[in-house]
Amino acid sequence: MGLLVDGEWVDKWYDTKSTGGKFVRSQAQFRNWLTADGSAGPSGQEGFKAESGRYHLYVSYACPWAHRTLIFRELKDLRDHITVSVVHPDMLSHGWTFRMDDDGATGDTLFGHDFLHQIYTQADPDYSGRVTVPVLWDKERKTIVSNESSEIIRMFNSAFDEITGNTLDFWPEAQRDAIETVNKRVYSNVNNGVYKSGFATSQEAYDGAVVPLFETLDWLEDRLSKSRFLMGDTQTEADWRLFTTLVRFDSVYHLHFKCNKKRIVDYPNLWAYTRDLFQTPGVAETVNMPHIVRHYHYSHESINPHRILPINPDLDFWEPHGRGA
Numbered sequence: 011m012g013l014l015v016d017g018e019w020v021d022k023w024y025d026t027k028s029t030g031g032k033f034v035r036s037q038a039q040f041r042n043w044l045t046a047d048g049s050a051g052p053s054g055q056e057g058f059k060a061e062s063g064r065y066h067l068y069v070s071y072a073c074p075w076a077h078r079t080l081i082f083r084e085l086k087d088l089r090d091h092i093t094v095s096v097v098h099p100d101m102l103s104h105g106w107t108f109r110m111d112d113d114g115a116t117g118d119t120l121f122g123h124d125f126l127h128q129i130y131t132q133a134d135p136d137y138s139g140r141v142t143v144p145v146l147w148d149k150e151r152k153t154i155v156s157n158e159s160s161e162i163i164r165m166f167n168s169a170f171d172e173i174t175g176n177t178l179d180f181w182p183e184a185q186r187d188a189i190e191t192v193n194k195r196v197y198s199n200v201n202n203g204v205y206k207s208g209f210a211t212s213q214e215a216y217d218g219a220v221v222p223l224f225e226t227l228d229w230l231e232d233r234l235s236k237s238r239f240l241m242g243d244t245q246t247e248a249d250w251r252l253f254t255t256l257v258r259f260d261s262v263y264h265l266h267f268k269c270n271k272k273r274i275v276d277y278p279n280l281w282a283y284t285r286d287l288f289q290t291p292g293v294a295e296t297v298n299m300p301h302i303v304r305h306y307h308y309s310h311e312s313i314n315p316h317r318i319l320p321i322n323p324d325l326d327f328w329e330p331h332g333r334g335a
């Protein structure tokens with residue numbers, strides 16, 4: 011675990027001393043956009059035109075943020091157009107690595123590097139900051155397009171539509187304000203809320219995260235008692251952003267991150283909704299539970315110093331969900 015400082019790798023855990031025990035996530039730094047015509051998009055430089063075979067994703071199956079991008083690659087039929095490398099689940103003193111001694115870890119299929127940080131310094135030899143997944147890489151310009159999952163899924167939502175003929179829209183214009191409102195609350199209290207609970211190093215910081223987490227899950231449970239998906243009858247990005255946290259919750263966050271007031275299986279609507287999303291064609295293939303369980307319990311020494319993997323509940327994500335009616 012560490013970060014790059016002026017292009018040099020430094021092995022260092024998250025600093026929570028300066029923030030009163032609170033975990034504060036840093037902002038992603040590569041913020042270019044892939045677009046259908048290569049124009050610049052909301053931020054970054056121009057020239058990243060959607061083209062088949064040109065782009066590559068570096069992901070971890072364990073990471074909920076990277077998981078979003080893998081799901082959109084499936085939902086938007088991009089599998090034949092965007093290639094993928096999967097890191098090893100253990101994130102230790104070198105950060106994410108391309109070790110291949112675990113089922114599903116592919117190694118760096120583009121360059122044969124050992125560490126993900128080498129991809130960052132290849133894009134910017136003086137890069138300072140965290141080395142995170144996902145990374146969207148441009149094989150033509152040999153640089154990172156983006157390392158921000160919330161933006162990568164919006165690129166995937168539309169940039170390749172002419173190439174794939176898949177015009178499913180998970181970010182429909184008419185619902186954007188409503189989606190943003192839900193995303194904001196879900197991001198802060200649920201997606202990042204579990205991390206803020208788990209990485210807190212003071213009681214106050216933990217309480218400040220875990221209470222809003224369960225208040226928000228209660229609110230979502232109620233909302234999902236009235237409609238199949240968060241925005242009504244059709245899936246939007248809001249559902250997929252929530253899903254990657256829900257699918258990990260009972261196996262990882264409940265115990266490892268001390269989010270243990272309830273499990274997702276204790277919420278009838280949230281649990282059926284999680285199964286409904288899981289059973290969406292293409293999605294189950296993106297869920298690698300062994301990588302998920304291994305990564306968190308093995309990598310976070312400060313939380314689980316003996317690296318013992320828990321027995322965990324048997325969860326049947328294939329059980330009929332009954333939410334279509």
Ligand SMILES: N[C@@H](CCC(=O)N[C@@H](CS)C(=O)NCC(=O)O)C(=O)O
Pocket residue numbers: 011012037038072073074075076105140141142143144157158159160
């Ligand atoms: N803003 C980023 C966050 C990505 C992120 O934090 N990924 C984690 C894995 S779940 C990571 O790579 N952490 C390594 C680190 O912080 O050093 C996104 O959503 O794309």
